[in-house]
Amino acid sequence: MAGISRGDIALAGLVAVIAEQEVWAPVRIGAGFSLPGPRPVLALTFLVVSLALMWRRRAPLAVLVVVTGLLDVYFLAFGSEDGLASILPVLFAFYAAGRWGRPGLFPAALALTVVHTAVHEWRDPHFTIAGPSPAFWLVLLAAGIIGLVFAGRAEEIRTASARAAELEALGEEQSREAAAEERSRIARELHDLVGHGLSLLVLQLVAATAELEQGETEKTLARLGRLEAMARNTLAETRRLVTVTGAGHADLAPQPGIADLPVLVSQVEAGGIPVVLRMDPTLAFTGVVPEGVGLTVYRLVQEALTNVIKHADLAPRVEVSVLRGAAAVEVEITNEAPAGVSARAPRTQRGDGSGHRGLVGMRERVDLYGGTLTADSAPGGGFTVRASIPVERSTAPARPR
Numbered sequence: 588m589a590g591i592s593r594g595d596i597a598l599a600g601l602v603a604v605i606a607e608q609e610v611w612a613p614v615r616i617g618a619g620f621s622l623p624g625p626r627p628v629l630a631l632t633f634l635v636v637s638l639a640l641m642w643r644r645r646a647p648l649a650v651l652v653v654v655t656g657l658l659d660v661y662f663l664a665f666g667s668e669d670g671l672a673s674i675l676p677v678l679f680a681f682y683a684a685g686r687w688g689r690p691g692l693f694p695a696a697l698a699l700t701v702v703h704t705a706v707h708e709w710r711d712p713h714f715t716i717a718g719p720s721p722a723f724w725l726v727l728l729a730a731g732i733i734g735l736v737f738a739g740r741a742e743e744i745r746t747a748s749a750r751a752a753e754l755e756a757l758g759e760e761q762s763r764e765a766a767a768e769e770r771s772r773i774a775r776e777l778h779d780l781v782g783h784g785l786s787l788l789v790l791q792l793v794a795a796t797a798e799l800e801q802g803e804t805e806k807t808l809a810r811l812g813r814l815e816a817m818a819r820n821t822l823a824e825t826r827r828l829v830t831v832t833g834a835g836h837a838d839l840a841p842q843p844g845i846a847d848l849p850v851l852v853s854q855v856e857a858g859g860i861p862v863v864l865r866m867d868p869t870l871a872f873t874g875v876v877p878e879g880v881g882l883t884v885y886r887l888v889q890e891a892l893t894n895v896i897k898h899a900d901l902a903p904r905v906e907v908s909v910l911r912g913a914a915a916v917e918v919e920i921t922n923e924a925p926a927g928v929s930a931r932a933p934r935t936q937r938g939d940g941s942g943h944r945g946l947v948g949m950r951e952r953v954d955l956y957g958g959t960l961t962a963d964s965a966p967g968g969g970f971t972v973r974a975s976i977p978v979e980r981s982t983a984p985a986r987p988r
Contacts, residue, residue: 591641598679599640606633606672613670624665632661636676643683648692651680655703667710674723677703678730685734693735700727788817844881845909845916846871848888852907855892861904862892867911876916876978883952883976884909884918887960890949891920891972915958915977922969949974 610630613622622629636654643650654676667673677700684696704724708714791814798807843851845866852864869875876884888907895905908919946962953960958976 590645592644595641595644599638602640602672602675602679603634603637605675606630606637609633609670609672622668624661629661629665632657633672633676640676640679640683643680644687647680647683647686647688648696651677651684651696651699654680655699659703659706662706662710666712667707669711669713673707674727678727681727682730682734685731685736686738687734688738690735690738693731697731700731785821788814788821791817842878842882843885844878845876845884846881847885848907848909851885851889851892855896855905860892860895863904863906864909865907866909870909870911870916875911880916880956880976880978883956884916884974886952887918887949887972887974888920890946891922895922912975915975918972918974918976920972922971 607630610622610626610633636657639650639653658673658677681696681700685693688696704727708720714720791810795807795810795814798804798810848864848866852862855862870881888909892905892907904923906919906921906923908917908921910917950960953974953976956976956978958974960972960974962970962972964970
């Protein structure tokens with residue numbers, strides 16, 4: 588049965604067997620021991636109260652009510668007897684009330700047990716105060732108290748386990764923070780080493796060039812040998828830097844650029860947001876703008892469209908413009924809100940955090956190339972993001988990406 592353990596089934600079965608043996612094959616008949624009432628009714632009563640013990644963990648107080656109630660009804664109708672069949676069900680049910688019942692309901696369980704004991708002794712024709720009854724009362728009371736003590740102990744263990752898990756999680760978090768801080772420190776040190784090595788490489792290359800111009804071939808070859816060793820060392824430090832910053836298994840696929848904007852726009856349109864893209868087709872050719880600038884433009888448009896998607900309930904219309912200026916790439920993303928609706932502009936202050944980090948990240952990317960970025964609410968509702976990213980004209984042959 589669902590929710591009932593094998594142990595509870597075994598206990599209920601054992602008590603039922605003992606009870607039925609007392610009813611149908613009592614070993615004390617003829618020694619002053621007699622069974623009150625009709626045996627079939629007594630056997631059925633004992634069977635029900637015994638099997639009720641299977642639910643003693645799930646509903647301990649209800650089981651105690653069933654056990655004491657049925658036995659009290661039988662005792663009041665036919666009288667009581669002193670066998671194990673009338674003792675064990677109450678003993679196990681009262682223990683369960685203390686062990687698995689709510690602590691606030693234990694007084695009610697105690698009251699039920701006291702009333703049942705009084706009914707049993709009142710209807711027992713062989714009851715004497717000097718007999719074994721007081722010992723039975725003490726055993727019955729001890730069963731409930733022991734159950735209550737075990738319940739408190741189990742709660743203490745659960746609390747201690749939860750606290751230990753809490754402390755373990757806190758320790759793991761502190762360990763991760765310490766490890767991240769250490770990785771950051773190591774990364775800074777390796778970054779300095781790599782930067783220093785690259786600076787030396789540039790100086791050495793300048794010196795090698797001067798030596799070649801002066802016809803000092805032997806010196807140049809010796810210097811190039813040192814340059815190779817220095818470059819290998821710098822490469823090794825760079826690999827360590829990549830590993831320690833957690834990018835050791837980074838995706839090596841080409842980074843997106845301006846030429847990938849049509850695909851990005853089509854993905855957004857597939858989600859039901861209309862986007863108009865105006866792009867200078869020459870910007871899609873390799874060599875027209877540096878790859879870093881192309882990646883920055885792509886991420887800027889991606890972040891702005893992501894902000895639109897977050898508020899897609901406004902049914903906005905988006906216009907994306909990526910044009911080539913005299914000395915810069917001019918980017919403009921406008922989110923036109925429907926009539927009567929004011930669309931949300933990209934967050935410039937700390938709110939939910941994601942918008943702020945996205946805008947700050949874009950501003951850092953644009954600043955890296957000496958550009959400018961603005962994000963403002965549009966006069967008629969919606970918002971506009973503008974960026975101007977300077978580029979040097981490339982002399983490399985243009986070819987489609």
